[in-house]
Amino acid sequence: MDLTSYAELAVLLINNPDRLAGLEGLRALLEEGGRHRPGLRLTRGDLDALRDLRAELVAVFEAAQSGDEADVVERLNSLLIRHPVQPQISGHDGQRWHMHLTEGGRTAEQYAVGAVMGLATLVTDLGVSRLGLCQASPCRRAFLDTSSNRSRRYCSERCASRANVAAYRARRKGGGQ
Ligand SMILES: [Zn+2]
Ligand SMILES: [Zn+2]
Numbered sequence: 013m014d015l016t017s018y019a020e021l022a023v024l025l026i027n028n029p030d031r032l033a034g035l036e037g038l039r040a041l042l043e044e045g046g047r048h049r050p051g052l053r054l055t056r057g058d059l060d061a062l063r064d065l066r067a068e069l070v071a072v073f074e075a076a077q078s079g080d081e082a083d084v085v086e087r088l089n090s091l092l093i094r095h096p097v098q099p100q101i102s103g104h105d106g107q108r109w110h111m112h113l114t115e116g117g118r119t120a121e122q123y124a125v126g127a128v129m130g131l132a133t134l135v136t137d138l139g140v141s142r143l144g145l146c147q148a149s150p151c152r153r154a155f156l157d158t159s160s161n162r163s164r165r166y167c168s169e170r171c172a173s174r175a176n177v178a179a180y181r182a183r184r185k186g187g188g189q
Pocket of ligand 1: 102104110112
């Protein structure tokens with residue numbers, strides 16, 4: 013089981029606040045994250061819980077962005093206590109046996125366990141600096157920096173080229189030519 017890939021759940025949640033407006037959006041979000049299963053039960057409670065989780069995950073990425081590693085670790089440890097892993101072997105829907113980080117509980121809780129465990133694994137395997145927020149103001153979308161030289165600054169190619177154009181214009185203006 014590749015736990016690092018679970019960190020994508022955190023990014024998906026942070027970058028899609030509009031999906032948390034209602035159950036329809038939440039269903040779409042879970043499908044995007046590969047977390048949707050037939051007959052999945054979703055409630056208002058799931059929405060509330062994921063909105064709270066999102067705020068906490070944003071705080072983790074902001075702490076990482078400001079270089080406060082101790083704060084990142086403290087926040088993740090607190091989340092790990094509140095969303096404990098309770099691994100179970102599962103084989104639903106004709107799939108081969110595979111591990112689930114937790115069974116039972118509401119859908120939001122399963123999502124939280126995955127996202128938090130993913131971030132904790134990424135941080136301990138690769139470092140806090142891998143948690144990024146896009147520097148192309150006002151974007152601030154979250155991303156995971158898996159580049160070999162940890163140099164990623166933007167969420168997407170689109171933001172990178174937008175930032176390059178802005179920097180070029182600023183240089184021309186400043187140079188007075
Ligand atoms: Zn499964
Ligand atoms: Zn961006």
